[in-house]
Amino acid sequence: MSKEIGDDDIVEASNPPLKKWTSYIVDSLVVRDIKELGSGLLALIVALLVMAVMISAAKINPLEAYLALVKGSLGSLNGISETLVRATPLIFIGLGIAIAFRGGMWNIGGDGQLYLGALGATIVGVYLPPMPPVIHITIELLSGFIFGALWAAIPAYLKMRRGTNEIVVTIMLNYIAEFLISYLVAGPMKDNTRLIPVPESRQIAASAVLPIFIPHTQIHAGFLIAIAAAFVVWLIIERTVLGYEIKAGGENAEAARYGGINVLRMGFVAMVISGGLAGIAGMSEVAGVHYYLMDGITPGYGFLAIAVALFAGLNPLGVVLSALFFGALMVGAESMQSAVGVPVATIYLLEGLVIIFVLARRVLSRHRRSG
């Protein structure tokens, strides 16, 4: 191979003058975040404009539609409550996806891991003897995490040992998880004590229920756990050796190996943590919203969380804001449908557009850098 003198090899002679350290730190944090935020918002605005055109094509005033959307999600205590409840699982799964993606692992199996986490929580909630709520909920949380983590460990292990594509395996495991739960709630775990048995598990014990912490709403303690989880994940990613090694493996596997990092193992760890967080989402749905296990406990939170994580720039704290936004969209879409007749499905369109524009910006900026 011959070495070429190319543009990459050319050394820039100029260097910026030295300024005070502190001012640069502030600059780099604040300015960069506003820029990031700005481009995220830009993606959103463009997506809203495109969708407005489509709504007008259906002979509906887009302004009215959007007003209904905002009113529905944020215009009432009920709407806000609903928004927070929907945002909670999105935060958990979104955090998991942020970790996995940072580590170069494409976890598309959020839904499957959520199902398994819900199963783990239900088993603890239904079949354990009564005990103090703090202990019960802690065990339930751990169980949800472990079940989700083990489910994610399957694709992660196959990837580590055999180089299997984790995208395909995680997606396929979503279906397996869904049908596994269908079978369990219709068979072994079915609640036969009811007058008319339906495919649902028994209710979890009262001590396993996540308490509602704002009266007259549905907002349960799962939301607080989600916020705490965001801080923990942020700490892991930014302040620990584990986070450093996960990020390094995802950023440049060659350099990470050089740095003494076992890249394959770090991918495995990232995936398992990711699945565990999705599992907690399932636990929080069972213990905070439904109180029993049933079919279709996730309306596609796993896929939506990918949009959440990308929109947040894979930043754990950004995931919270992003999840609130997408939660509001889900809630608002329903009231938009009832108020002006725009079908809920258009919201999927909006989600898709946002992802496309966010990704387009990334690809373009990368292209500009290399070109």
Added chain:
Amino acid sequence: MLRMSGISKKFAGVVANDHIDFEIKEGEVHSLLGENGSGKSTLMKILYGIYRADEGRLFWKGEEIRIQSPNDAIARGIAMVHQHLTLIPIFSVAENFILGRRSPREPFLDMQAAAAVMEKLSQEFDISIDPWARVSQLDAGTQQWLEIIRALSWGADLLILDEPTSLLTPQETERLFHTIDLLAKRGKSVCFVTHKLNETMRICNRVTVLRRGKVVGTVDVCDTGERELARMMVGRDIQFHIDRPPAKPKNVVLKVDRVQVNAKDKRPVLKGVSLEIREGEILGIAGVTGNGQTELARALTGLQPIDSGNIWISDEKTSRLLPKQVAQKGVAYIPDQPWQKAALANFSLEQNSILRVHWQEPFAKWGVFRPSEISRHARSLIENYDIRTPHGQMLAKNLSGGNLQKLVLARELSRNPKLIIAVNPTAGLDVGAKEFVYKTLLEERNKGRAILLISADLDEVIELSDRIAVIYAGGISRIISADKVDLEELGFMMAGGKQKKS
């Protein structure tokens, strides 16, 4: 047939081609010979329309032309076969053959006709090929042949072969030479870009030697010999002269015994390499890139599992250790291409300053980083090695190449290593940064470190090393003391010549 006159090309101040005159006659096999970075690829890329020359004129079949893009070049009958082939692996031979051409039976493909043409060509060239085989199942030589005849079918009169034998086995190389002979007989011109002397002597009519972007001379192959060409190729003026006290080698730090590494296709890329380095000396390994240098460095640092042989560092066997464990034995590793191999572009300078030691105290305790210690460490590296950066929080991708290399050097040397392994440590650096690297490495040697310098830059090896060996095709030559070095001999060996018995 082709005449390039006064071609110059600069890349942001670095002269890659300096007023080059070059011509090729009809039916001639012309070798463009030079070391890595001598400017031969740049010249060919200008001819093929990938780069635009800053100065100079191009004449083709008697008239002056401009080539704006590879499509232009192909339309004029100039074709290039790259080192890395441009066939589509999952397509069949015939499908690849018709790529880039209109079908006579549009909108349908005329595969039968293509196959028939191929049958005819394969008989003419005495090469057995199945038009329906998948390209991925062919050996490298046959793939290359397919690429050559595809270029011919586009109407090429001049064929540029860029280092065509680098991926071939000796038998495939023979077949390629046979093909080239036949092409020349048909009146096609071939420009054979290479750094291998024996191939030049074997197959070419004339040779133009480039060195540091300039033409050293054009000679008829029958009027010259390998030794003269070697001298033309490497003869040079010394750039730096750094005072260095004589080496005082002490205990053996690194001992390598018959290390063998095989590639995925079981082909050996390191063939039983043995060497020894002592404290306070620099062992330089010269060689043209791609002869096993990377594999050697990776094997020594644990990044590449070895198939047989043994490695000891300070009498401890490290042949089977993980990269992390080898690093902890006191091995600093400065790989080539630091952007890809030794730095994390989207990590801050501070975070990069602890790579390879990031799990150790004082930077981390119980798995949690201690930012103040990391900042202090980064600051001291920045100050001691004069890394030009506004602050340690800056992302590494914003550093210039020279400053990044300084950072890697600073980081690796800050661990007080026993052994330093450096691969092409100054590739792509400007003169100032280069000198800094040289001085630093010599200082480390004087401090009693053992240094293995693997470099494609012969000047660099001669400038720095106390003992010198040449690596060629995965094997290492006898090690020569630097004061007894015969430059011509080295150049000869780098190009695959046999070592003189002495």
